[in-house]
Amino acid sequence: MTAPIYLITLLPLIGFLINGLLGRFLTERQSGMVASGTVLGSFLISAQLTMGLMTRPGKNPHFVQTLFTWIEAGDLQIQAGYWFDALAAVMALVVTGVGLLIHIYSIGYMRGDPGVRRYFAFMNLFIFMMLNLVLADNLALLFLGWEGVGLCSYLLIGFWFQDESKARAGMKAFIVNRVGDAGFIIAMVLLYHQFGTLNIQQLANAAPFALAGRAFFTAVTLLLFLGATGKSAQIPLHIWLPDAMAGPTPVSALIHAATMVTAGVYLIARNSVLFTLAPATMNTIATIGILTAFLAASMAITQKDIKKVLAYSTISQLGYMFTAVGVGAFSAGIFHLMTHAFFKGLLFLGAGSVIHGLGGEQNIDNMGGLKKHMPSTHLTMLVGVLAITGVPGLSGFFSKDEILWGAFVRYEGFSWIWLVGVITAGMTAFYMFRLLFRTFYGQPRWSNQLHPHESPSVMTLPLILLAFLSILGGYVGVPEVLGGMNHFHHLLEPVVAISPWGLAGGHEASHFMELLAMFISTVAALGGIYYAYKVYILQPRMADELRDKLPGLYKLSFNKYYVDEFYGAAVVRPLVAFSQVLWTWFDDRVIDGLVNGSAALIGSGSRLIRQLQSGLIQHYAAFILGGVIVIMAIIYAS
Amino acid sequence: MTTALFYLFAALLIGSALFVVLNRNPMYSVVALVFGFANLAGIYFLLEAYFIGALQVLVYAGAIMVLFLFVVMLLDVKPDKPRRGLVHLDRWWFAILVVLFLGLLLGIVPGAVRLITSVPAGHEADIGNVERVGQALFTSYLLPFEVAALLLTVALIGTVFLAKRKI
Amino acid sequence: MVVPLHHIIAIASLLFSIGVLGVLFRRNAIIVFMSIEIMLNAVNLAFVAFSNYHGNVHGQVFVFFTMTLAAAEVAVGLAIIISLFRNLQTSDITEIHNLKN
Numbered sequence: 029m030t031a032p033i034y035l036i037t038l039l040p041l042i043g044f045l046i047n048g049l050l051g052r053f054l055t056e057r058q059s060g061m062v063a064s065g066t067v068l069g070s071f072l073i074s075a076q077l078t079m080g081l082m083t084r085p086g087k088n089p090h091f092v093q094t095l096f097t098w099i100e101a102g103d104l105q106i107q108a109g110y111w112f113d114a115l116a117a118v119m120a121l122v123v124t125g126v127g128l129l130i131h132i133y134s135i136g137y138m139r140g141d142p143g144v145r146r147y148f149a150f151m152n153l154f155i156f157m158m159l160n161l162v163l164a165d166n167l168a169l170l171f172l173g174w175e176g177v178g179l180c181s182y183l184l185i186g187f188w189f190q191d192e193s194k195a196r197a198g199m200k201a202f203i204v205n206r207v208g209d210a211g212f213i214i215a216m217v218l219l220y221h222q223f224g225t226l227n228i229q230q231l232a233n234a235a236p237f238a239l240a241g242r243a244f245f246t247a248v249t250l251l252l253f254l255g256a257t258g259k260s261a262q263i264p265l266h267i268w269l270p271d272a273m274a275g276p277t278p279v280s281a282l283i284h285a286a287t288m289v290t291a292g293v294y295l296i297a298r299n300s301v302l303f304t305l306a307p308a309t310m311n312t313i314a315t316i317g318i319l320t321a322f323l324a325a326s327m328a329i330t331q332k333d334i335k336k337v338l339a340y341s342t343i344s345q346l347g348y349m350f351t352a353v354g355v356g357a358f359s360a361g362i363f364h365l366m367t368h369a370f371f372k373g374l375l376f377l378g379a380g381s382v383i384h385g386l387g388g389e390q391n392i393d394n395m396g397g398l399k400k401h402m403p404s405t406h407l408t409m410l411v412g413v414l415a416i417t418g419v420p421g422l423s424g425f426f427s428k429d430e431i432l433w434g435a436f437v438r439y440e441g442f443s444w445i446w447l448v449g450v451i452t453a454g455m456t457a458f459y460m461f462r463l464l465f466r467t468f469y470g471q472p473r474w475s476n477q478l479h480p481h482e483s484p485s486v487m488t489l490p491l492i493l494l495a496f497l498s499i500l501g502g503y504v505g506v507p508e509v510l511g512g513m514n515h516f517h518h519l520l521e522p523v524v525a526i527s528p529w530g531l532a533g534g535h536e537a538s539h540f541m542e543l544l545a546m547f548i549s550t551v552a553a554l555g556g557i558y559y560a561y562k563v564y565i566l567q568p569r570m571a572d573e574l575r576d577k578l579p580g581l582y583k584l585s586f587n588k589y590y591v592d593e594f595y596g597a598a599v600v601r602p603l604v605a606f607s608q609v610l611w612t613w614f615d616d617r618v619i620d621g622l623v624n625g626s627a628a629l630i631g632s633g634s635r636l637i638r639q640l641q642s643g644l645i646q647h648y649a650a651f652i653l654g655g656v657i658v659i660m661a662i663i664y665a666s
Numbered sequence: 667m668t669t670a671l672f673y674l675f676a677a678l679l680i681g682s683a684l685f686v687v688l689n690r691n692p693m694y695s696v697v698a699l700v701f702g703f704a705n706l707a708g709i710y711f712l713l714e715a716y717f718i719g720a721l722q723v724l725v726y727a728g729a730i731m732v733l734f735l736f737v738v739m740l741l742d743v744k745p746d747k748p749r750r751g752l753v754h755l756d757r758w759w760f761a762i763l764v765v766l767f768l769g770l771l772l773g774i775v776p777g778a779v780r781l782i783t784s785v786p787a788g789h790e791a792d793i794g795n796v797e798r799v800g801q802a803l804f805t806s807y808l809l810p811f812e813v814a815a816l817l818l819t820v821a822l823i824g825t826v827f828l829a830k831r832k833i
Numbered sequence: 834m835v836v837p838l839h840h841i842i843a844i845a846s847l848l849f850s851i852g853v854l855g856v857l858f859r860r861n862a863i864i865v866f867m868s869i870e871i872m873l874n875a876v877n878l879a880f881v882a883f884s885n886y887h888g889n890v891h892g893q894v895f896v897f898f899t900m901t902l903a904a905a906e907v908a909v910g911l912a913i914i915i916s917l918f919r920n921l922q923t924s925d926i927t928e929i930h931n932l933k934n
């Protein structure tokens with residue numbers, strides 16, 4: 029007997045309602061307990077369902093649950109239903125598991141903040157929405173979760189909304205995401221128009237036999253990918269994620285590292301059948317993914333804010349995941365998603381612990397030598413850094429190599445995508461160890477008034493647990509060439525589409541090549557570590573010399589390739605200027621009385637603009653009336 | 667007899683409604699509207715909707731319009747000054763819109779009525795009976811009824827909140 | 834009742850149009866409000882007419898709800914007008930466009 033799926037999402041919703049509505053009756057600690065407790069409940073139910081899934085016979089074991097008819101209008105019928113298969117199980121476990129640890133951590137981190145109940149309410153709402161996203165059996169419900177997590181992201185980035193720059197960062201995230209969401213919506217409409225359903229399984233079953241041509245699938249998948257680009261902060265829509273670091277650090281860990289930003293990868297893996305029908309899109313995804321990985325890594329090298337380094341690192345790792353799904357290695361992408369959730373969550377929480385211990389300091393130029401003051405944080409962060417670097421034996425090694433191997437197989441050899449991936453791995457090692465060395469080693473550079481201290485155990489305990497996960501998480505997917513069984517891959521095999529390029533765990537290609545590729549990327553990572561050691565520990569002045577030697581590159585990287593400035597000049601300013609012109613033009617129109625009866629009656633193009641600007645209720649009422657008249661005229665004519 | 671009464675009530679109703687809209691003094695408008703609603707209640711009685719007719723007098727003419735009267739007196743609203751200037755230009759196309767609207771409405775009416783009357787009307791007795799209305803209200807419309815009660819409570823609280831000088 | 838159904842509906846239409854006229858033309862918020870009441874009552878009249886025609890009470894129940902709604906709306910609306918008047922010393926809606934900016 030297994031628990032019904034809806035309980036997984038219901039519990040965080042209840043937590044949200046309790047904290048949101050009755051928060052004022054709870055003490056800070058109770059509020060945190062309620063929030064963590066509900067997520068714990070969800071985690072346990074997810075785990076139980078996953079157990080049930082394992083013992084279920086059949087080719088593609090799953091649980092289905094249709095809750096109710098959500099939207100019913102004419103032919104359009106959308107059921108609110110959940111679909112729990114291996115992919116959903118992995119995502120649900122990651123979301124609730126990592127989410128639980130971050131909730132517990134937050135109890136310590138947010139202690140004393142006046143908005144702590146609001147904080148926990150939003151966090152629970154986020155978990156609820158995220159679970160809807162991963163458990164939905166149709167695109168409409170998935171989209172609800174998609175928008176819901178975006179909303180929570182906005183609310184939590186701007187959590188300290190008294191600070192205007194933080195509130196603005198929230199809005200920026202929201203608006204940039206809108207660009208991608210537009211693509212998502214159009215893709216949904218196109219799919220519905222073609223297939224008459226939004227159910228993901230039905231779509232997957234119908235798609236290979238669809239009458240629509242390749243162009244249709246290319247268009248739809250590109251639009252879906254546009255949505256994924258926005259949510260997962262891929263180039264060119266990556267600009268919101270670094271600013272999103274304005275939120276509390278556990279929020280960055282949960283939303284902007286472990287779960288929400290990976291929704292794009294999940295979306296593609298979930299609709300893998302559609303994507304494999306559009307090879308052009310797949311190539312685009314792989315290219316954008318690897319470019320993002322590389323460029324974000326190059327930006328991370330020069331950043332000074334500890335959280336910004338991690339933010340660019342997240343973008344870079346997300347680029348890896350997109351590369352994975354782009355080359356058809358869907359299970360590798362999800363595998364990396366999972367391990368990334370562990371180690372990046374760990375790194376963010378560790379960074380939060382450092383910031384906490386230093387009383388809000390975020391600049392790594394003002395850190396250093398914290399090793400002996402914060403031993404647990406140092407040790408756990410070391411594990412996280414080693415994991416993301418891809419040192420053999422830790423989780424990041426297995427997942428990253430599976431991605432690179434996927435790229436290798438897809439392009440039949442040492443392609444440029446593979447090469448850039450390896451170089452990026454080296455850069456990742458460099459900037460992560462730069463972060464570690466600058467923070468924990470060398471001479472203390474913080475001011476004398478500060479007394480760095482280790483965080484309370486409610487914060488270090490999740491760190492330790494995540495550190496264990498970062499080490500062990502990779503062993504569910506040890507590739508066969510290393511004598512493992514690659515359970516993870518076989519678990520997901522029935523869920524995701526079979527890649528047309530015949531790639532998987534490496535049965536087809538030679539084992540020697542796989543080992544060689546693995547060796548090269550490990551060497552790259554170790555090289556990066558050594559170089560960071562040399563620059564930041566052995567010859568501490570070398571960093572400055574390097575910067576002076578390469579001023580152009582340094583500036584380009586430090587200013588993030590001026591993408592924000594470019595958007596400011598190319599999109600925002602023209603838009604503002606254009607609106608200005610419309611406004612003055614319009615005002616003149618009304619004042620000069622140029623609006624004559626017939627033009628307004630027909631309601632030509634100017635109506636929309638006038639409606640926006642007049643501020644007179646009667647104008648609005650007249651527009652409504654005009655609309656009614658048009659409808660009535662249509663009825664009358666028919 | 668009833669037919670004649672109906673047209674009389676209707677003419678008075680339309681007349682007072684026009685007066686409400688066209689006259690400049692808000693005070694007269696309120697009184698005219700009370701009179702118009704009384705006529706409407708008369709029409710309701712002729713249509714055998716006795717309960718609704720009584721409600722019309724009690725709730726509309728009685729409570730709601732008294733509220734209007736109070737507000738007009740409280741605010742001491744002066745009669746509108748004749749309007750002049752730019753906003754005037756809007757009136758032309760407003761007028762055209764309204765005429766067009768009425769024309770279309772009246773154009774659609776015969777068709778719509780034909781559509782409705784094509785379904786044979788089942789006549790039940792005593793539709794004006796309060797008991798019948800009450801029965802419908804408390805059985806098939808119970809939930810909306812409760813929601814309406816909630817709505818009134820919310821409106822009450824909202825009004826107090828809005829009208830208070832300081833919170 | 835010997836009056837044909839479409840006469841009653843025509844009167845309701847006329848009444849509704851007068852309400853629209855008032856909403857569009859009057860600047861005094863209170864009169865605009867009353868015009869809205871006229872529109873509501875026009876719809877009520879149509880409801881009652883159909884109720885009478887079909888010989889059941891559902892139309893009348895709807896009228897009942899409309900009245901409830903109108904009462905709530907008037908209470909809140911007039912409260913808003915009062916507080917607007919208190920702050921701006923006017924009930925002329927062409928002068929109330931603070932939301933514009």
